[in-house]
Amino acid sequence: MKHYLKLVNFELSRFIKIYLVLILITIVSQLTGTFIQANDYLNQVQQVLAVDSLTPEQFIEENGYLDMLDITFSLWIAGPIALCITVLILYSFFIWYRDWNGKNTFIYRLLMLPTQRITIYFAKVTTILLMVLGLIALQLLLLPVESMMLKWMVPLDFRIDMTVGQIISDTRYMNILIPDTFFGFIIAYGIGFMAVLILFTVILFERSYRWKGIIFGIIYSIGAFILFLSPFLFEAFFQVYFFYPIELLVIEIILWMLVSGISIWVGNYLLNKKVSV
Amino acid sequence: MRYSKLIAMLLVIVVIIPVFYIQSAVKGSEYPEFVFETESGNDEEVKNLTLRANYREGISMDRTHGDQLLIDSDGSNYYGELSYFERLDGGYIDSDIQQLQDEYRSFMRGKMYNPSQFTEDEEKIAYASENSDGQELNIELLDKQSEEETEFTIRIPNTYHRIYVEGVQLRDEKVFVITRNYVYHTGSLSSEEFHVYEIDVINQELNTDQVIAGEAGSPNREVVYRGLVEHANEHSDYIAVQIDTAVSDHNSEMYSEEQMETELYLYNLGSGEGETVELPNDLQESESIQTAVIDESTLYGKRITEDGLEIIAFSLEEKDITNRMMIDLPDTNQLPLNLFHHMEIKDNKMYLVMNPIPPGSILVIDLATEELLYQGTIKFVNPEEERKDYYLNVNDVSL
Numbered sequence: 001m002k003h004y005l006k007l008v009n010f011e012l013s014r015f016i017k018i019y020l021v022l023i024l025i026t027i028v029s030q031l032t033g034t035f036i037q038a039n040d041y042l043n044q045v046q047q048v049l050a051v052d053s054l055t056p057e058q059f060i061e062e063n064g065y066l067d068m069l070d071i072t073f074s075l076w077i078a079g080p081i082a083l084c085i086t087v088l089i090l091y092s093f094f095i096w097y098r099d100w101n102g103k104n105t106f107i108y109r110l111l112m113l114p115t116q117r118i119t120i121y122f123a124k125v126t127t128i129l130l131m132v133l134g135l136i137a138l139q140l141l142l143l144p145v146e147s148m149m150l151k152w153m154v155p156l157d158f159r160i161d162m163t164v165g166q167i168i169s170d171t172r173y174m175n176i177l178i179p180d181t182f183f184g185f186i187i188a189y190g191i192g193f194m195a196v197l198i199l200f201t202v203i204l205f206e207r208s209y210r211w212k213g214i215i216f217g218i219i220y221s222i223g224a225f226i227l228f229l230s231p232f233l234f235e236a237f238f239q240v241y242f243f244y245p246i247e248l249l250v251i252e253i254i255l256w257m258l259v260s261g262i263s264i265w266v267g268n269y270l271l272n273k274k275v276s277v
Numbered sequence: 278m279r280y281s282k283l284i285a286m287l288l289v290i291v292v293i294i295p296v297f298y299i300q301s302a303v304k305g306s307e308y309p310e311f312v313f314e315t316e317s318g319n320d321e322e323v324k325n326l327t328l329r330a331n332y333r334e335g336i337s338m339d340r341t342h343g344d345q346l347l348i349d350s351d352g353s354n355y356y357g358e359l360s361y362f363e364r365l366d367g368g369y370i371d372s373d374i375q376q377l378q379d380e381y382r383s384f385m386r387g388k389m390y391n392p393s394q395f396t397e398d399e400e401k402i403a404y405a406s407e408n409s410d411g412q413e414l415n416i417e418l419l420d421k422q423s424e425e426e427t428e429f430t431i432r433i434p435n436t437y438h439r440i441y442v443e444g445v446q447l448r449d450e451k452v453f454v455i456t457r458n459y460v461y462h463t464g465s466l467s468s469e470e471f472h473v474y475e476i477d478v479i480n481q482e483l484n485t486d487q488v489i490a491g492e493a494g495s496p497n498r499e500v501v502y503r504g505l506v507e508h509a510n511e512h513s514d515y516i517a518v519q520i521d522t523a524v525s526d527h528n529s530e531m532y533s534e535e536q537m538e539t540e541l542y543l544y545n546l547g548s549g550e551g552e553t554v555e556l557p558n559d560l561q562e563s564e565s566i567q568t569a570v571i572d573e574s575t576l577y578g579k580r581i582t583e584d585g586l587e588i589i590a591f592s593l594e595e596k597d598i599t600n601r602m603m604i605d606l607p608d609t610n611q612l613p614l615n616l617f618h619h620m621e622i623k624d625n626k627m628y629l630v631m632n633p634i635p636p637g638s639i640l641v642i643d644l645a646t647e648e649l650l651y652q653g654t655i656k657f658v659n660p661e662e663e664r665k666d667y668y669l670n671v672n673d674v675s676l
Contacts (some may be wrong), residue, residue, distance in 0.1 A: 005280065005283065008283055009279065009280050009282060009283045010282055012282045012286065013282055016282060130283075130286050130287070130290065131286075133290040133294065134286050134289060134290055136290075137289050137293040139293055140293050140294065140297050141293060160334055161434050164297070164301075165301045169357065178297075180301075180357065181298070181360065181361040181362070181364075182295070182298040182302075182361075182365075183361035183362070184361050185294070185298065187361075223551075227425060239452075240387050241387040241388075241389075242386060242387045243386075243387075244378075244382075244386065245365035245366055245367075246362065246365055249362075249365060
């Protein structure tokens with residue numbers, strides 16, 4: 001356990017610089033974007049009211065209120081999120097491959113540690129997970145701040161206030177990242193976690209068997225997805241809706257445990273027997 | 278500190294994310310509350326009434342897409358307040374379907390959630406669906422007593438590109454399937470036909486295929502709209518299709534109200550006979566019939582007059598108006614111009630829900646005595662004074 005924590009801490013430290021940069025970019029872009037968009041709206045209001053001599057009500061009729069959705073649907077908010085997702089996906093690969101970099105391969109020392117090798121595997125998964133959740137937490141902190149900016153800047157007559165929950169639910173891409181319910185959250189990130197496990201297993205196949213490994217890896221991941229998605233594939237193939245939603249949920253939980261378990265087991269096997277330094 | 282980064286991250290995650298979900302759930306929601314407010318009459322009458330509605334703040338241009346809610350005599354419940362498990366279906370399910378699913382779980386497995394495709398009597402449940410892109414009808418039956426399931430397919434004469442099942446009825450050992458069939462022609466024109474398929478359950482074969490509400494009007498009138506008139510329950514022998522025709526005017530796309538005529542094509546399931554029925558002037562407004570309901574052999578339509586809302590009872594046997602009821606509403610000239618209000622009829626009582634809201638009105642009328650048993654509104658209990666434009670759209674009414 002102690003080794004696990006040390007390794008997690010170690011992995012975090014390795015990535016912290018890039019991580020902090022991502023956080024900074026996100027904060028700056030989102031706050032700036034909020035300010036700019038609110039300002040643009042206000043300018044538009046001023047202009048239209050002065051030039052076209054409309055009353056506020058008329059302006060609203062033609063242009064609508066300003067709400068947080070006008071902000072979240074912009075690149076200022078969505079951009080950094082997309083950037084963070086991309087970087088984290090890339091790092092999911094790099095978190096392994098960097099250990100093989102250079103001549104004095106770090107992986108040699110890593111594998112010689114007096115610990116179960118699977119600990120390394122778990123430490124890396126944990127790190128990725130923590131970093132993803134950390135960014136989610138960041139977004140949950142930023143949204144109320146941005147909302148408040150809107151409240152300060154735009155008069156009540158021209159805006160609609162939404163709760164953070166409503167903003168997230170109504171913004172499709174955010175709702176995928178932050179589901180409406182806690183249980184939904186567990187499910188979404190459980191699936192993400194499983195996907196990372198599959199990815200790690202594929203990487204380990206490559207590190208064990210090189211070119212052949214890539215083929216094995218691809219076959220493995222296809223097999224894993226087929227297994228996990230089997231109820232849906234079944235329904236699609238036979239062109240029926242067969243399962244009630246709650247049944248699908250139970251089946252999927254079981255399949256999730258199966259696929260995750262198999263991925264960890266195969267990863268462990270490869271790490272212990274086959275990985276070459 | 279050695280584990281400072283790890284601890285910092287864990288703290289942030291474990292505090293912020295759960296707190297977000299807890300406060301989302303516990304907040305009791307910022308959703309506005311709607312209640313039934315009685316203006317006159319007995320509020321027992323709306324005890325079993327449930328409205329499914331959509332609430333939206335702002336005006337139609339705003340992106341807030343609206344929240345689904347159910348309103349009944351206890352108040353309002355929003356879809357967003359339900360737990361993850363309660364939301365697995367992806368939306369509110371029609372209450373009839375929900376009931377069937379609860380009682381006959383295995384028979385209902387995998388079937389579409391469309392109430393028009395089901396029918397039920399004391400002994401059986403029947404379900405009809407389209408197969409093979411318009412070539413076949415799939416019929417499934419459940420004997421409620423023996424729990425025996427029967428399934429068979431009927432080949433449909435002629436070819437259609439698409440068939441929509443709009444109604445299913447059971448009579449003795451026959452299943453009637455009412456469909457809307459489309460044939461697509463080149464150039465994006467399509468022709469539409471209503472059919473009544475009479476199917477023999479015992480021999481599992483098609484008895485008759487009747488086209489109803491076929492071409493109507495005269496050479497210089499074209500059919501603008503066809504729609505099946507809603508039934509209050511399964512007992513009526515009458516199927517009515519509303520047909521709107523207008524003077525063919527190839528110059529303009531719009532039809533003026535004076536040019537439009539509404540008539541009914543009436544088909545009797547018992548006798549198998551069909552005929553076109555002209556409607557009296559008072560029922561000539563298309564929306565009067567689009568929102569009408571057939572109860573046994575009477576069609577109830579409504580229209581707005583200077584004196585208020587008029588409910589017109591049109592007998593399908595005598596093909597004439599047999600009764601009228603005038604409901605005096607306080608702000609008749611504030612009523613929305615269209616008549617898209619919901620009407621349900623149960624146990625000889627009529628339930629009317631006016632839409633969109635504001636202003637909202639719920640009326641319960643005893644059809645036998647013509648007494649207004651209940652009049653009320655859907656009141657917006659405003660938690661904040663800052664609330665602005667909103668509207669509430671009632672999509673469904675159930676009892």
